[in-house]
Amino acid sequence: MALSYFEARLKSLQAHPLIHSEVSHNAYVPLDLSIHNKELEPVDVSSSKALETYIKNHLKINNAKVAFGGYLEHRAIYNRSDYFKMSQTERSRSPKEERNIHLGLDLWIEAGTAIYAPLDGKIHSFKNNTNYGDYGPTIILEHSIEDKIFYTLYGHLSLESISNLKVGEEVKQGDKIATLGTAEVNGDYAPHLHFQIIKDIQNYEGDYPGVSNQQNIEFYKTNCPNPNLLLKL
Template sequence: MDRHKQLEHFIAANPDKVGKVVYFDAARHKLLRLDFTDANHELSPEIIGHTQQFSAWVFKKLKENKCKYGVGGYFENRTIYSRSALFNTTAEPRCLHLGIDIWGDAGTMVYAPLAGKVHSFQDNDNFGDYGATIILEHHLDGLKLFSLYGHLNDESFLGLSEGMAIEKGEALGEFGSTEENGNWPPHLHFQLMFDMEGLKGDYPGACRLSEQDKYRHNIADPGLILQFPAGSII
């Protein structure tokens, strides 16, 4: 059985071992699917290039649609990365988003959805980067899985140490403000990897189109953990 199937099987067989990443009540809350591809003609280069305008656009959409969070992005071919040189270091830019983003208020609490331990953490403080980032390591009936939480606030590192045990449902940190999260509208980048490839405190959150086969092999669908009801997404 390949690792993707192993993960699906573990989740199906152990629903009690999978918890929330953010607080969400499907009976009261709605989620807005945000499109950051070139099909979204509302997002001009001017809006994307100015963090405050970009943030105002995101929260205007959430308010208009009465949604608690904006969500989406798994293997989405994004245009928004043109705002940062971090994604354009070669002739072929990194444009395929490897995680799921949850867009919401700064200070939103983030929880560990699985028991595990702290693999590593780091402040990736380049413009357009993750900002404060925590990576957890999980062992799921013989399957090793890593979960990444990017764009947190600086206080999320307080009391943290590599190797420390983390329980399912334990508070990890909070969504960071634009000043501390890599200059993005407040949100969480949530990503799953089977192999950290020797990296610590960081792992690519976007890849080049030519690399997608490699990353599809290593990157699991975060939706398997988030389990947002399809009926809650508009």
């Protein structure tokens, strides 16, 4: 499928790595957390510790430092949380309304890892999203390409990451903007960054849907293009 003009412009940009540039692309390995990955069948994906163990083993086996992936993955992990979950009755009536399709790209690496701004921008908003299974501490940056405003979201951060921010504060490409949080603060996940590109923020502040249902996926696919167009992993 041909890229839209905005997607082509994203792809043309030279972004700073989200994780320190000393971690080379050779140290990244794809990770499949979809319902189609048979290796996950014996793993209790509702447990952040069990999932972290699986991811650490995946990194070790592949001699890698960062696991990445997840854009438009259909995942079972969200079934553990009432924030995403529907009752069995609701699911049987409206299966397309179950939120289980991931809209960002995840980078799985240990808590405390520094996160850097990929582009120039400014602080649009920030918030601690405390629902079980939610983002936890979250930052949204505002950017522009040829006067076109768009946004990048950083979820599952440490509390310290949002403790001294100011809306409108300028951010330069390559600035350290955050560190990753532990499961105790990040929504109860194995430590990772949820990175998402958003064209229209729709009046959200410090938050934006990171998981869609089938019913709304065509809108979100357009409004939240593939982050790897920018990251080039």
